[in-house]
Each structure stands twice: as structure tokens, then as C-alpha cells.
Amino acid sequence: MTTYTPAPEVEALLMQIVRAHHPDIKTARFYVLFRDVPKFSKGKLVFASVKKFPPELTPSAGEHDFLLTVNEKAWREATPEHRAYVLDHEASHCQQSKVIESHPETGEAVRCEFNLTGHDVEDFASVIGRHGLQTEELENMAAACQQMPLPFPDSAARNDRYSTPEEQAILNGIEDWEEETVRQYTGLRRVK
Numbered sequence: 001m002t003t004y005t006p007a008p009e010v011e012a013l014l015m016q017i018v019r020a021h022h023p024d025i026k027t028a029r030f031y032v033l034f035r036d037v038p039k040f041s042k043g044k045l046v047f048a049s050v051k052k053f054p055p056e057l058t059p060s061a062g063e064h065d066f067l068l069t070v071n072e073k074a075w076r077e078a079t080p081e082h083r084a085y086v087l088d089h090e091a092s093h094c095q096q097s098k099v100i101e102s103h104p105e106t107g108e109a110v111r112c113e114f115n116l117t118g119h120d121v122e123d124f125a126s127v128i129g130r131h132g133l134q135t136e137e138l139e140n141m142a143a144a145c146q147q148m149p150l151p152f153p154d155s156a157a158r159n160d161r162y163s164t165p166e167e168q169a170i171l172n173g174i175e176d177w178e179e180e181t182v183r184q185y186t187g188l189r190r191v192k
């Protein structure tokens with residue numbers, strides 16, 4: 001059985017990355033947990049995954065917008081650069097869909113609705129090798145390969161969230177649903 005534990009160090013780094021690169025989701029409330037049992041998708045180890053926060057968890061965990069789970073072993077073994085890359089990737093799946101309430105004076109969004117979005121590109125290196133950059137998304141991806149690496153911000157641990165046995169049970173019960181939901185949300189956009 002999979003056990004989930006609080007991951008305050010992941011959350012701290014995630015918050016820094018969101019503030020630096022994802023201003024549209026800065027009001028989003030993330031619930032961040034380590035998982036101990038490795039999960040595989042299409043034969044590959046899942047380092048981290050994000051989904052809409054399951055409402056069943058609200059009574060024990062409080063209201064949140066997203067649930068981010070991270071493979072603890074992979075996290076411990078990863079370099080700081082790779083951790084930042086993974087969290088920037090997961091944050092990129094999260095986007096603001098609607099502003100519910102704005103600050104009366106500054107106009108800044110204070111309460112929003114959020115949803116999940118898919119990857120810019122899903123393709124095979126061998127196919128790109130044979131056919132070149134056939135889509136705008138692939139051209140953008142090739143251009144982005146020139147970019148500077150993301151600087152690694154210091155991570156300050158926060159330890160104000162705990163996962164209860166009740167949460168564990170719910171999380172284990174929704175695993176299949178979780179896989180299906182993530183696939184549903186992230187598999188929709190296809191390269192033309």
C-alpha cells in the first residue's frame with residue numbers, strides 16, 4: 001500500500017517557482033505529498049504528478065486547488081536543477097481559468113478558478129529526426145532549447161501540513177481515478 005507523507009521542502013521550492021514563473025497561479029493552493037511506492041505510466045517512472053484537488057480530501061486536509069504528489073526516492077536522488085525542472089513542469093500543467101474576485105483598488109486577482117492543461121509537444125525524437133520541425137509547437141520547442149537554465153532558489157522547509165490516516169485511505173482509494181483523470185486532462189492536446 002502506498003503511503004503519503006507531507007513534503008514541505010517540495011512545497012517551498014514549488015512556491016518559489018510559481019512566484020518566479022507562474023504569476024497566473026500564485027493564488028492557487030497546492031497540497032504537496034511524497035509517495036513511497038513508485039508509480040509507472042507507459043513504462044516510465046512517474047517522478048511527480050499534479051491533478052485537481054479531490055474534494056473528498058477537503059474534510060481532513062482543508063480546501064485546496066491542486067494535489068501534487070512526488071516520488072520521494074526520486075526526489076532525494078535528484079539534483080537541485082532537476083527538482084526545479086520537475087516542479088516547473090508540474091506548475092505548467094496548472095493554469096488559471098477564471099477570476100472570481102479581484103482586489104477593489106489594485107484590480108489584482110485574489111480568488112480564482114483553476115484547471116489543468118496538457119503538454120506543448122508530445123512526440124518521438126526518431127520521427128522529428130526523420131521529418132524535422134513540422135509544427136509551430138515543435139519549432140517553439142527547438143527555439144526554447146537555447147534558453148538559459150533556471151536558477152535554483154534556496155528551499156526553506158515549511159512544516160505546517162500533515163497527512164492523516166484518513167487522507168492516506170482516500171488517496172489510496174482514488175489512485176486509479178487519479179491516473180484516469182490526469183490522462184484525461186493531459187492527453188487531449190495532440191501535435192497536428
Ligand SMILES: [Zn+2]
Pocket residue numbers: 089093119186
Ligand atoms: Zn507533464
